[in-house]
Amino acid sequence: MNFKKSPKLSFLISIILTTVFMGSSFPTGKYLISLNHAPPFLIGSWRFIIAGILMLLFTLLTKGISEVTPRSNGRLTSGFHLVAIIGLLQTTGTMVFLNLAMAKGLSSSMSSIILFTNPLWLAILAHFLLNDKFNRWKFLSLLLGIIGVILCLGLDKTAFSVGALFALIGSFCWSINTVITKRVPFDQSSWVFTGWQLFIGGMGMFIISMFLHENYNLSQIDTxxxxxxxxxxxxxxxxxxxxxxxxxxxxxxNNASSFLFLVPLFSTIFSMIGLHDHFTVGLLIGGILIILSLTLVNKSMSEKMMS
Incomplete structure:
Protein backbone atom coordinates (compact mmCIF):
# COMPACT_ATOMS: atom_id res chain seq x y z
CA MET A 1 0.00 0.00 0.00
CA ASN A 2 1.24 3.48 -0.86
CA PHE A 3 2.39 5.15 2.40
CA LYS A 4 0.80 8.46 1.47
CA LYS A 5 -2.59 6.84 0.97
CA SER A 6 -2.70 4.79 4.19
CA PRO A 7 -3.29 7.77 6.55
CA LYS A 8 -6.09 8.91 4.25
CA LEU A 9 -7.67 5.43 4.24
CA SER A 10 -7.40 5.22 8.03
CA PHE A 11 -9.07 8.62 8.34
CA LEU A 12 -11.89 7.73 5.91
CA ILE A 13 -12.70 4.46 7.70
CA SER A 14 -12.73 6.10 11.14
CA ILE A 15 -14.79 9.14 10.13
CA ILE A 16 -17.37 7.09 8.19
CA LEU A 17 -17.85 4.79 11.20
CA THR A 18 -18.08 7.90 13.40
CA THR A 19 -20.96 9.30 11.36
CA VAL A 20 -22.73 5.93 11.14
CA PHE A 21 -22.63 5.51 14.93
CA MET A 22 -23.60 9.16 15.57
CA GLY A 23 -26.48 8.85 13.11
CA SER A 24 -27.73 5.72 14.86
CA SER A 25 -27.99 7.57 18.19
CA PHE A 26 -30.92 9.74 17.00
CA PRO A 27 -33.49 6.98 16.27
CA THR A 28 -32.36 4.83 19.24
CA GLY A 29 -32.56 7.82 21.59
CA LYS A 30 -35.91 8.79 20.09
CA TYR A 31 -37.24 5.29 20.81
CA LEU A 32 -36.29 5.52 24.50
CA ILE A 33 -37.63 9.05 24.94
CA SER A 34 -40.81 8.75 22.86
CA LEU A 35 -41.89 5.13 23.34
CA ASN A 36 -40.33 4.25 26.71
CA HIS A 37 -40.90 7.77 28.12
CA ALA A 38 -37.31 8.13 29.40
CA PRO A 39 -36.40 11.70 30.58
CA PRO A 40 -33.86 13.07 28.04
CA PHE A 41 -31.29 14.53 30.46
CA LEU A 42 -31.39 11.59 32.87
CA ILE A 43 -31.14 8.86 30.23
CA GLY A 44 -28.45 10.88 28.44
CA SER A 45 -26.42 11.26 31.63
CA TRP A 46 -26.60 7.52 32.35
CA ARG A 47 -25.51 6.81 28.79
CA PHE A 48 -22.40 9.01 28.93
CA ILE A 49 -21.39 8.26 32.53
CA ILE A 50 -21.51 4.48 31.98
CA ALA A 51 -19.63 4.80 28.67
CA GLY A 52 -16.93 6.97 30.26
CA ILE A 53 -16.48 4.65 33.25
CA LEU A 54 -16.18 1.58 30.99
CA MET A 55 -13.47 3.24 28.87
CA LEU A 56 -11.44 4.50 31.84
CA LEU A 57 -11.83 1.23 33.75
CA PHE A 58 -10.61 -0.76 30.73
CA THR A 59 -7.50 1.43 30.48
CA LEU A 60 -6.89 1.23 34.23
CA LEU A 61 -7.04 -2.58 34.23
CA THR A 62 -4.92 -3.06 31.11
CA LYS A 63 -2.36 -0.23 31.35
CA GLY A 64 -2.39 1.06 34.92
CA ILE A 65 -3.11 4.32 36.71
CA SER A 66 -0.42 6.31 34.90
CA GLU A 67 -2.13 5.84 31.52
CA VAL A 68 -5.60 6.76 32.74
CA THR A 69 -4.53 9.98 34.52
CA PRO A 70 -5.19 12.96 32.18
CA ARG A 71 -2.16 15.12 31.42
CA SER A 72 -1.46 17.98 29.03
CA ASN A 73 2.18 18.86 28.39
CA GLY A 74 3.03 16.61 31.33
CA ARG A 75 0.84 18.55 33.76
CA LEU A 76 -1.97 16.85 35.66
CA THR A 77 -3.83 20.09 36.39
CA SER A 78 -3.81 21.11 32.72
CA GLY A 79 -5.01 17.65 31.72
CA PHE A 80 -7.99 17.76 34.08
CA HIS A 81 -8.85 21.29 32.96
CA LEU A 82 -8.78 20.20 29.31
CA VAL A 83 -11.03 17.12 29.70
CA ALA A 84 -13.42 19.09 31.94
CA ILE A 85 -13.79 21.90 29.38
CA ILE A 86 -14.22 19.46 26.47
CA GLY A 87 -16.69 17.31 28.41
CA LEU A 88 -18.81 20.30 29.37
CA LEU A 89 -18.74 21.71 25.82
CA GLN A 90 -18.91 18.55 23.68
CA THR A 91 -21.23 16.40 25.77
CA THR A 92 -23.10 18.58 28.27
CA GLY A 93 -23.26 21.81 26.27
CA THR A 94 -24.20 20.42 22.88
CA MET A 95 -26.72 17.88 24.21
CA VAL A 96 -28.31 20.25 26.73
CA PHE A 97 -28.85 23.02 24.17
CA LEU A 98 -30.17 20.47 21.66
CA ASN A 99 -32.75 19.25 24.21
CA LEU A 100 -33.62 22.83 25.21
CA ALA A 101 -34.16 23.67 21.54
CA MET A 102 -36.71 20.88 21.17
CA ALA A 103 -38.31 21.75 24.50
CA LYS A 104 -38.89 25.26 23.10
CA GLY A 105 -40.79 23.85 20.14
CA LEU A 106 -38.02 23.31 17.59
CA SER A 107 -38.71 20.16 15.61
CA SER A 108 -36.19 17.31 15.78
CA SER A 109 -35.38 17.69 12.08
CA MET A 110 -34.73 21.43 12.40
CA SER A 111 -32.61 20.77 15.52
CA SER A 112 -30.45 18.41 13.48
CA ILE A 113 -30.16 20.86 10.57
CA ILE A 114 -28.97 23.69 12.82
CA LEU A 115 -26.70 21.44 14.90
CA PHE A 116 -24.95 20.18 11.78
CA THR A 117 -24.17 23.64 10.46
CA ASN A 118 -21.22 23.06 12.82
CA PRO A 119 -18.72 22.52 9.93
CA LEU A 120 -19.42 26.04 8.62
CA TRP A 121 -18.72 27.71 11.98
CA LEU A 122 -15.66 25.54 12.50
CA ALA A 123 -14.28 26.45 9.06
CA ILE A 124 -14.54 30.14 9.98
CA LEU A 125 -12.91 29.59 13.41
CA ALA A 126 -10.20 27.36 11.92
CA HIS A 127 -9.35 30.05 9.37
CA PHE A 128 -8.37 32.45 12.17
CA LEU A 129 -7.28 30.10 14.97
CA LEU A 130 -5.85 26.97 13.32
CA ASN A 131 -4.28 28.46 10.18
CA ASP A 132 -6.57 26.21 8.11
CA LYS A 133 -7.47 28.69 5.40
CA PHE A 134 -11.06 29.07 4.20
CA ASN A 135 -11.18 29.06 0.38
CA ARG A 136 -13.92 29.00 -2.24
CA TRP A 137 -13.78 25.20 -2.64
CA LYS A 138 -14.31 24.70 1.08
CA PHE A 139 -17.13 27.21 0.99
CA LEU A 140 -18.76 25.40 -1.95
CA SER A 141 -18.45 21.99 -0.27
CA LEU A 142 -19.91 23.33 2.99
CA LEU A 143 -22.76 25.06 1.14
CA LEU A 144 -23.62 21.86 -0.73
CA GLY A 145 -23.48 19.92 2.53
CA ILE A 146 -25.84 22.29 4.35
CA ILE A 147 -28.30 22.31 1.43
CA GLY A 148 -28.12 18.51 1.37
CA VAL A 149 -28.92 18.27 5.09
CA ILE A 150 -31.86 20.67 4.67
CA LEU A 151 -33.27 18.60 1.81
CA CYS A 152 -32.83 15.36 3.79
CA LEU A 153 -34.62 16.64 6.88
CA GLY A 154 -36.82 19.42 5.55
CA LEU A 155 -37.25 23.01 6.72
CA ASP A 156 -40.26 24.06 8.75
CA LYS A 157 -41.60 27.14 10.51
CA THR A 158 -39.73 26.34 13.74
CA ALA A 159 -36.53 27.53 12.00
CA PHE A 160 -37.39 31.03 13.27
CA SER A 161 -37.80 30.55 17.02
CA VAL A 162 -36.05 30.74 20.37
CA GLY A 163 -35.45 27.01 20.01
CA ALA A 164 -33.41 27.63 16.87
CA LEU A 165 -31.14 29.96 18.85
CA PHE A 166 -30.54 27.23 21.44
CA ALA A 167 -29.67 24.73 18.70
CA LEU A 168 -27.26 27.26 17.18
CA ILE A 169 -25.53 27.71 20.56
CA GLY A 170 -25.19 23.92 20.75
CA SER A 171 -23.56 23.94 17.32
CA PHE A 172 -21.13 26.66 18.46
CA CYS A 173 -20.25 24.58 21.55
CA TRP A 174 -19.22 21.72 19.31
CA SER A 175 -17.17 24.00 17.02
CA ILE A 176 -15.32 25.70 19.89
CA ASN A 177 -14.63 22.31 21.45
CA THR A 178 -13.02 21.10 18.21
CA VAL A 179 -10.73 24.13 18.03
CA ILE A 180 -9.62 23.63 21.65
CA THR A 181 -8.96 19.94 20.97
CA LYS A 182 -6.64 20.84 18.09
CA ARG A 183 -4.83 23.66 19.88
CA VAL A 184 -4.25 22.08 23.31
CA PRO A 185 -2.26 18.81 23.43
CA PHE A 186 -3.35 15.77 25.42
CA ASP A 187 -0.62 13.34 26.46
CA GLN A 188 -2.69 10.16 26.62
CA SER A 189 -4.59 8.33 23.86
CA SER A 190 -7.82 9.40 22.15
CA TRP A 191 -9.50 6.52 24.02
CA VAL A 192 -8.61 7.96 27.46
CA PHE A 193 -9.48 11.48 26.32
CA THR A 194 -12.91 10.27 25.18
CA GLY A 195 -13.50 8.37 28.42
CA TRP A 196 -12.85 11.42 30.58
CA GLN A 197 -14.91 13.84 28.48
CA LEU A 198 -17.88 11.43 28.34
CA PHE A 199 -17.78 10.87 32.11
CA ILE A 200 -17.48 14.58 32.96
CA GLY A 201 -20.05 15.58 30.34
CA GLY A 202 -22.43 12.91 31.63
CA MET A 203 -22.03 14.18 35.19
CA GLY A 204 -22.90 17.67 33.96
CA MET A 205 -26.10 16.33 32.40
CA PHE A 206 -26.91 14.40 35.59
CA ILE A 207 -26.68 17.59 37.68
CA ILE A 208 -29.06 19.32 35.27
CA SER A 209 -31.40 16.30 35.43
CA MET A 210 -31.45 16.52 39.25
CA PHE A 211 -32.18 20.25 39.03
CA LEU A 212 -35.16 19.47 36.77
CA HIS A 213 -36.34 16.72 39.18
CA GLU A 214 -36.27 14.05 36.49
CA ASN A 215 -36.78 10.46 37.65
CA TYR A 216 -37.34 7.16 35.90
CA ASN A 217 -38.06 3.52 36.72
CA LEU A 218 -35.90 1.20 34.61
CA SER A 219 -38.74 -1.36 34.56
CA GLN A 220 -40.43 0.91 31.99
CA ILE A 221 -37.77 -0.01 29.41
CA ASP A 222 -38.91 -2.82 27.12
CA THR A 223 -36.68 -5.37 25.35
CA ASN A 254 -12.04 21.04 8.88
CA ASN A 255 -11.88 17.74 7.00
CA ALA A 256 -13.30 15.68 9.87
CA SER A 257 -16.11 18.15 10.59
CA SER A 258 -17.17 18.27 6.95
CA PHE A 259 -18.13 14.59 7.17
CA LEU A 260 -20.63 15.41 9.95
CA PHE A 261 -23.08 16.22 7.14
CA LEU A 262 -23.42 12.44 6.81
CA VAL A 263 -24.88 12.11 10.32
CA PRO A 264 -28.40 13.43 9.48
CA LEU A 265 -28.37 11.29 6.32
CA PHE A 266 -27.56 8.11 8.26
CA SER A 267 -29.98 9.16 11.01
CA THR A 268 -32.80 9.48 8.49
CA ILE A 269 -31.96 6.12 6.90
CA PHE A 270 -31.89 4.38 10.30
CA SER A 271 -35.20 6.06 11.21
CA MET A 272 -36.74 4.68 8.02
CA ILE A 273 -35.54 1.18 8.96
CA GLY A 274 -36.22 1.18 12.70
CA LEU A 275 -39.02 3.72 13.15
CA HIS A 276 -40.67 3.27 9.72
CA ASP A 277 -40.21 6.91 8.66
CA HIS A 278 -41.13 7.56 5.03
CA PHE A 279 -38.71 7.78 2.11
CA THR A 280 -38.72 11.18 0.36
CA VAL A 281 -37.32 12.61 -2.86
CA GLY A 282 -35.64 15.25 -0.68
CA LEU A 283 -33.66 12.50 1.05
CA LEU A 284 -32.39 11.20 -2.30
CA ILE A 285 -31.41 14.64 -3.64
CA GLY A 286 -29.99 15.74 -0.29
CA GLY A 287 -27.92 12.55 -0.05
CA ILE A 288 -26.47 13.17 -3.52
CA LEU A 289 -25.52 16.75 -2.57
CA ILE A 290 -23.89 15.58 0.67
CA ILE A 291 -21.84 12.98 -1.22
CA LEU A 292 -20.83 15.65 -3.77
CA SER A 293 -19.83 17.94 -0.89
CA LEU A 294 -17.64 15.21 0.62
CA THR A 295 -16.09 14.48 -2.79
CA LEU A 296 -14.88 18.08 -2.91
CA VAL A 297 -13.56 17.83 0.66
CA ASN A 298 -11.81 14.54 -0.15
CA LYS A 299 -10.23 16.05 -3.28
CA SER A 300 -8.95 19.01 -1.26
CA MET A 301 -7.56 16.66 1.41
CA SER A 302 -5.80 14.51 -1.20
CA GLU A 303 -4.11 17.55 -2.73
CA LYS A 304 -2.96 18.71 0.73
CA MET A 305 -1.53 15.28 1.65
CA MET A 306 0.28 14.93 -1.68
CA SER A 307 1.87 18.41 -1.48
Missing part, protein backbone atom coordinates in the same frame (compact mmCIF):
# COMPACT_ATOMS: atom_id res chain seq x y z
CA UNK A 224 -36.07 -3.16 22.32
CA UNK A 225 -35.48 -0.23 24.67
CA UNK A 226 -32.71 -2.14 26.49
CA UNK A 227 -31.09 -2.89 23.14
CA UNK A 228 -31.30 0.82 22.27
CA UNK A 229 -29.81 1.82 25.63
CA UNK A 230 -26.87 -0.61 25.29
CA UNK A 231 -26.37 0.56 21.70
CA UNK A 232 -26.27 4.19 22.90
CA UNK A 233 -23.54 3.32 25.42
CA UNK A 234 -21.30 1.16 23.21
CA UNK A 235 -21.29 2.08 19.47
CA UNK A 236 -23.11 5.43 19.74
CA UNK A 237 -21.00 6.81 22.63
CA UNK A 238 -17.76 4.86 23.03
CA UNK A 239 -17.51 4.13 19.31
CA UNK A 240 -18.61 7.45 17.85
CA UNK A 241 -16.77 9.82 20.21
CA UNK A 242 -13.65 7.66 20.38
CA UNK A 243 -13.42 7.54 16.59
CA UNK A 244 -14.33 11.24 16.36
CA UNK A 245 -11.30 12.39 18.38
CA UNK A 246 -9.10 9.91 16.50
CA UNK A 247 -10.40 11.33 13.20
CA UNK A 248 -9.58 14.86 14.33
CA UNK A 249 -5.94 13.83 14.79
CA UNK A 250 -5.81 11.95 11.48
CA UNK A 251 -7.60 14.32 9.13
CA UNK A 252 -7.68 17.74 10.76
CA UNK A 253 -10.57 19.74 12.16
Missing amino acids: IGWFCFIWLILPASIGSFGLWFYSLKQGGA
Whole structure:
Protein backbone atom coordinates (compact mmCIF):
# COMPACT_ATOMS: atom_id res chain seq x y z
CA MET A 1 0.00 0.00 0.00
CA ASN A 2 1.24 3.48 -0.86
CA PHE A 3 2.39 5.15 2.40
CA LYS A 4 0.80 8.46 1.47
CA LYS A 5 -2.59 6.84 0.97
CA SER A 6 -2.70 4.79 4.19
CA PRO A 7 -3.29 7.77 6.55
CA LYS A 8 -6.09 8.91 4.25
CA LEU A 9 -7.67 5.43 4.24
CA SER A 10 -7.40 5.22 8.03
CA PHE A 11 -9.07 8.62 8.34
CA LEU A 12 -11.89 7.73 5.91
CA ILE A 13 -12.70 4.46 7.70
CA SER A 14 -12.73 6.10 11.14
CA ILE A 15 -14.79 9.14 10.13
CA ILE A 16 -17.37 7.09 8.19
CA LEU A 17 -17.85 4.79 11.20
CA THR A 18 -18.08 7.90 13.40
CA THR A 19 -20.96 9.30 11.36
CA VAL A 20 -22.73 5.93 11.14
CA PHE A 21 -22.63 5.51 14.93
CA MET A 22 -23.60 9.16 15.57
CA GLY A 23 -26.48 8.85 13.11
CA SER A 24 -27.73 5.72 14.86
CA SER A 25 -27.99 7.57 18.19
CA PHE A 26 -30.92 9.74 17.00
CA PRO A 27 -33.49 6.98 16.27
CA THR A 28 -32.36 4.83 19.24
CA GLY A 29 -32.56 7.82 21.59
CA LYS A 30 -35.91 8.79 20.09
CA TYR A 31 -37.24 5.29 20.81
CA LEU A 32 -36.29 5.52 24.50
CA ILE A 33 -37.63 9.05 24.94
CA SER A 34 -40.81 8.75 22.86
CA LEU A 35 -41.89 5.13 23.34
CA ASN A 36 -40.33 4.25 26.71
CA HIS A 37 -40.90 7.77 28.12
CA ALA A 38 -37.31 8.13 29.40
CA PRO A 39 -36.40 11.70 30.58
CA PRO A 40 -33.86 13.07 28.04
CA PHE A 41 -31.29 14.53 30.46
CA LEU A 42 -31.39 11.59 32.87
CA ILE A 43 -31.14 8.86 30.23
CA GLY A 44 -28.45 10.88 28.44
CA SER A 45 -26.42 11.26 31.63
CA TRP A 46 -26.60 7.52 32.35
CA ARG A 47 -25.51 6.81 28.79
CA PHE A 48 -22.40 9.01 28.93
CA ILE A 49 -21.39 8.26 32.53
CA ILE A 50 -21.51 4.48 31.98
CA ALA A 51 -19.63 4.80 28.67
CA GLY A 52 -16.93 6.97 30.26
CA ILE A 53 -16.48 4.65 33.25
CA LEU A 54 -16.18 1.58 30.99
CA MET A 55 -13.47 3.24 28.87
CA LEU A 56 -11.44 4.50 31.84
CA LEU A 57 -11.83 1.23 33.75
CA PHE A 58 -10.61 -0.76 30.73
CA THR A 59 -7.50 1.43 30.48
CA LEU A 60 -6.89 1.23 34.23
CA LEU A 61 -7.04 -2.58 34.23
CA THR A 62 -4.92 -3.06 31.11
CA LYS A 63 -2.36 -0.23 31.35
CA GLY A 64 -2.39 1.06 34.92
CA ILE A 65 -3.11 4.32 36.71
CA SER A 66 -0.42 6.31 34.90
CA GLU A 67 -2.13 5.84 31.52
CA VAL A 68 -5.60 6.76 32.74
CA THR A 69 -4.53 9.98 34.52
CA PRO A 70 -5.19 12.96 32.18
CA ARG A 71 -2.16 15.12 31.42
CA SER A 72 -1.46 17.98 29.03
CA ASN A 73 2.18 18.86 28.39
CA GLY A 74 3.03 16.61 31.33
CA ARG A 75 0.84 18.55 33.76
CA LEU A 76 -1.97 16.85 35.66
CA THR A 77 -3.83 20.09 36.39
CA SER A 78 -3.81 21.11 32.72
CA GLY A 79 -5.01 17.65 31.72
CA PHE A 80 -7.99 17.76 34.08
CA HIS A 81 -8.85 21.29 32.96
CA LEU A 82 -8.78 20.20 29.31
CA VAL A 83 -11.03 17.12 29.70
CA ALA A 84 -13.42 19.09 31.94
CA ILE A 85 -13.79 21.90 29.38
CA ILE A 86 -14.22 19.46 26.47
CA GLY A 87 -16.69 17.31 28.41
CA LEU A 88 -18.81 20.30 29.37
CA LEU A 89 -18.74 21.71 25.82
CA GLN A 90 -18.91 18.55 23.68
CA THR A 91 -21.23 16.40 25.77
CA THR A 92 -23.10 18.58 28.27
CA GLY A 93 -23.26 21.81 26.27
CA THR A 94 -24.20 20.42 22.88
CA MET A 95 -26.72 17.88 24.21
CA VAL A 96 -28.31 20.25 26.73
CA PHE A 97 -28.85 23.02 24.17
CA LEU A 98 -30.17 20.47 21.66
CA ASN A 99 -32.75 19.25 24.21
CA LEU A 100 -33.62 22.83 25.21
CA ALA A 101 -34.16 23.67 21.54
CA MET A 102 -36.71 20.88 21.17
CA ALA A 103 -38.31 21.75 24.50
CA LYS A 104 -38.89 25.26 23.10
CA GLY A 105 -40.79 23.85 20.14
CA LEU A 106 -38.02 23.31 17.59
CA SER A 107 -38.71 20.16 15.61
CA SER A 108 -36.19 17.31 15.78
CA SER A 109 -35.38 17.69 12.08
CA MET A 110 -34.73 21.43 12.40
CA SER A 111 -32.61 20.77 15.52
CA SER A 112 -30.45 18.41 13.48
CA ILE A 113 -30.16 20.86 10.57
CA ILE A 114 -28.97 23.69 12.82
CA LEU A 115 -26.70 21.44 14.90
CA PHE A 116 -24.95 20.18 11.78
CA THR A 117 -24.17 23.64 10.46
CA ASN A 118 -21.22 23.06 12.82
CA PRO A 119 -18.72 22.52 9.93
CA LEU A 120 -19.42 26.04 8.62
CA TRP A 121 -18.72 27.71 11.98
CA LEU A 122 -15.66 25.54 12.50
CA ALA A 123 -14.28 26.45 9.06
CA ILE A 124 -14.54 30.14 9.98
CA LEU A 125 -12.91 29.59 13.41
CA ALA A 126 -10.20 27.36 11.92
CA HIS A 127 -9.35 30.05 9.37
CA PHE A 128 -8.37 32.45 12.17
CA LEU A 129 -7.28 30.10 14.97
CA LEU A 130 -5.85 26.97 13.32
CA ASN A 131 -4.28 28.46 10.18
CA ASP A 132 -6.57 26.21 8.11
CA LYS A 133 -7.47 28.69 5.40
CA PHE A 134 -11.06 29.07 4.20
CA ASN A 135 -11.18 29.06 0.38
CA ARG A 136 -13.92 29.00 -2.24
CA TRP A 137 -13.78 25.20 -2.64
CA LYS A 138 -14.31 24.70 1.08
CA PHE A 139 -17.13 27.21 0.99
CA LEU A 140 -18.76 25.40 -1.95
CA SER A 141 -18.45 21.99 -0.27
CA LEU A 142 -19.91 23.33 2.99
CA LEU A 143 -22.76 25.06 1.14
CA LEU A 144 -23.62 21.86 -0.73
CA GLY A 145 -23.48 19.92 2.53
CA ILE A 146 -25.84 22.29 4.35
CA ILE A 147 -28.30 22.31 1.43
CA GLY A 148 -28.12 18.51 1.37
CA VAL A 149 -28.92 18.27 5.09
CA ILE A 150 -31.86 20.67 4.67
CA LEU A 151 -33.27 18.60 1.81
CA CYS A 152 -32.83 15.36 3.79
CA LEU A 153 -34.62 16.64 6.88
CA GLY A 154 -36.82 19.42 5.55
CA LEU A 155 -37.25 23.01 6.72
CA ASP A 156 -40.26 24.06 8.75
CA LYS A 157 -41.60 27.14 10.51
CA THR A 158 -39.73 26.34 13.74
CA ALA A 159 -36.53 27.53 12.00
CA PHE A 160 -37.39 31.03 13.27
CA SER A 161 -37.80 30.55 17.02
CA VAL A 162 -36.05 30.74 20.37
CA GLY A 163 -35.45 27.01 20.01
CA ALA A 164 -33.41 27.63 16.87
CA LEU A 165 -31.14 29.96 18.85
CA PHE A 166 -30.54 27.23 21.44
CA ALA A 167 -29.67 24.73 18.70
CA LEU A 168 -27.26 27.26 17.18
CA ILE A 169 -25.53 27.71 20.56
CA GLY A 170 -25.19 23.92 20.75
CA SER A 171 -23.56 23.94 17.32
CA PHE A 172 -21.13 26.66 18.46
CA CYS A 173 -20.25 24.58 21.55
CA TRP A 174 -19.22 21.72 19.31
CA SER A 175 -17.17 24.00 17.02
CA ILE A 176 -15.32 25.70 19.89
CA ASN A 177 -14.63 22.31 21.45
CA THR A 178 -13.02 21.10 18.21
CA VAL A 179 -10.73 24.13 18.03
CA ILE A 180 -9.62 23.63 21.65
CA THR A 181 -8.96 19.94 20.97
CA LYS A 182 -6.64 20.84 18.09
CA ARG A 183 -4.83 23.66 19.88
CA VAL A 184 -4.25 22.08 23.31
CA PRO A 185 -2.26 18.81 23.43
CA PHE A 186 -3.35 15.77 25.42
CA ASP A 187 -0.62 13.34 26.46
CA GLN A 188 -2.69 10.16 26.62
CA SER A 189 -4.59 8.33 23.86
CA SER A 190 -7.82 9.40 22.15
CA TRP A 191 -9.50 6.52 24.02
CA VAL A 192 -8.61 7.96 27.46
CA PHE A 193 -9.48 11.48 26.32
CA THR A 194 -12.91 10.27 25.18
CA GLY A 195 -13.50 8.37 28.42
CA TRP A 196 -12.85 11.42 30.58
CA GLN A 197 -14.91 13.84 28.48
CA LEU A 198 -17.88 11.43 28.34
CA PHE A 199 -17.78 10.87 32.11
CA ILE A 200 -17.48 14.58 32.96
CA GLY A 201 -20.05 15.58 30.34
CA GLY A 202 -22.43 12.91 31.63
CA MET A 203 -22.03 14.18 35.19
CA GLY A 204 -22.90 17.67 33.96
CA MET A 205 -26.10 16.33 32.40
CA PHE A 206 -26.91 14.40 35.59
CA ILE A 207 -26.68 17.59 37.68
CA ILE A 208 -29.06 19.32 35.27
CA SER A 209 -31.40 16.30 35.43
CA MET A 210 -31.45 16.52 39.25
CA PHE A 211 -32.18 20.25 39.03
CA LEU A 212 -35.16 19.47 36.77
CA HIS A 213 -36.34 16.72 39.18
CA GLU A 214 -36.27 14.05 36.49
CA ASN A 215 -36.78 10.46 37.65
CA TYR A 216 -37.34 7.16 35.90
CA ASN A 217 -38.06 3.52 36.72
CA LEU A 218 -35.90 1.20 34.61
CA SER A 219 -38.74 -1.36 34.56
CA GLN A 220 -40.43 0.91 31.99
CA ILE A 221 -37.77 -0.01 29.41
CA ASP A 222 -38.91 -2.82 27.12
CA THR A 223 -36.68 -5.37 25.35
CA ILE A 224 -36.07 -3.16 22.32
CA GLY A 225 -35.48 -0.23 24.67
CA TRP A 226 -32.71 -2.14 26.49
CA PHE A 227 -31.09 -2.89 23.14
CA CYS A 228 -31.30 0.82 22.27
CA PHE A 229 -29.81 1.82 25.63
CA ILE A 230 -26.87 -0.61 25.29
CA TRP A 231 -26.37 0.56 21.70
CA LEU A 232 -26.27 4.19 22.90
CA ILE A 233 -23.54 3.32 25.42
CA LEU A 234 -21.30 1.16 23.21
CA PRO A 235 -21.29 2.08 19.47
CA ALA A 236 -23.11 5.43 19.74
CA SER A 237 -21.00 6.81 22.63
CA ILE A 238 -17.76 4.86 23.03
CA GLY A 239 -17.51 4.13 19.31
CA SER A 240 -18.61 7.45 17.85
CA PHE A 241 -16.77 9.82 20.21
CA GLY A 242 -13.65 7.66 20.38
CA LEU A 243 -13.42 7.54 16.59
CA TRP A 244 -14.33 11.24 16.36
CA PHE A 245 -11.30 12.39 18.38
CA TYR A 246 -9.10 9.91 16.50
CA SER A 247 -10.40 11.33 13.20
CA LEU A 248 -9.58 14.86 14.33
CA LYS A 249 -5.94 13.83 14.79
CA GLN A 250 -5.81 11.95 11.48
CA GLY A 251 -7.60 14.32 9.13
CA GLY A 252 -7.68 17.74 10.76
CA ALA A 253 -10.57 19.74 12.16
CA ASN A 254 -12.04 21.04 8.88
CA ASN A 255 -11.88 17.74 7.00
CA ALA A 256 -13.30 15.68 9.87
CA SER A 257 -16.11 18.15 10.59
CA SER A 258 -17.17 18.27 6.95
CA PHE A 259 -18.13 14.59 7.17
CA LEU A 260 -20.63 15.41 9.95
CA PHE A 261 -23.08 16.22 7.14
CA LEU A 262 -23.42 12.44 6.81
CA VAL A 263 -24.88 12.11 10.32
CA PRO A 264 -28.40 13.43 9.48
CA LEU A 265 -28.37 11.29 6.32
CA PHE A 266 -27.56 8.11 8.26
CA SER A 267 -29.98 9.16 11.01
CA THR A 268 -32.80 9.48 8.49
CA ILE A 269 -31.96 6.12 6.90
CA PHE A 270 -31.89 4.38 10.30
CA SER A 271 -35.20 6.06 11.21
CA MET A 272 -36.74 4.68 8.02
CA ILE A 273 -35.54 1.18 8.96
CA GLY A 274 -36.22 1.18 12.70
CA LEU A 275 -39.02 3.72 13.15
CA HIS A 276 -40.67 3.27 9.72
CA ASP A 277 -40.21 6.91 8.66
CA HIS A 278 -41.13 7.56 5.03
CA PHE A 279 -38.71 7.78 2.11
CA THR A 280 -38.72 11.18 0.36
CA VAL A 281 -37.32 12.61 -2.86
CA GLY A 282 -35.64 15.25 -0.68
CA LEU A 283 -33.66 12.50 1.05
CA LEU A 284 -32.39 11.20 -2.30
CA ILE A 285 -31.41 14.64 -3.64
CA GLY A 286 -29.99 15.74 -0.29
CA GLY A 287 -27.92 12.55 -0.05
CA ILE A 288 -26.47 13.17 -3.52
CA LEU A 289 -25.52 16.75 -2.57
CA ILE A 290 -23.89 15.58 0.67
CA ILE A 291 -21.84 12.98 -1.22
CA LEU A 292 -20.83 15.65 -3.77
CA SER A 293 -19.83 17.94 -0.89
CA LEU A 294 -17.64 15.21 0.62
CA THR A 295 -16.09 14.48 -2.79
CA LEU A 296 -14.88 18.08 -2.91
CA VAL A 297 -13.56 17.83 0.66
CA ASN A 298 -11.81 14.54 -0.15
CA LYS A 299 -10.23 16.05 -3.28
CA SER A 300 -8.95 19.01 -1.26
CA MET A 301 -7.56 16.66 1.41
CA SER A 302 -5.80 14.51 -1.20
CA GLU A 303 -4.11 17.55 -2.73
CA LYS A 304 -2.96 18.71 0.73
CA MET A 305 -1.53 15.28 1.65
CA MET A 306 0.28 14.93 -1.68
CA SER A 307 1.87 18.41 -1.48
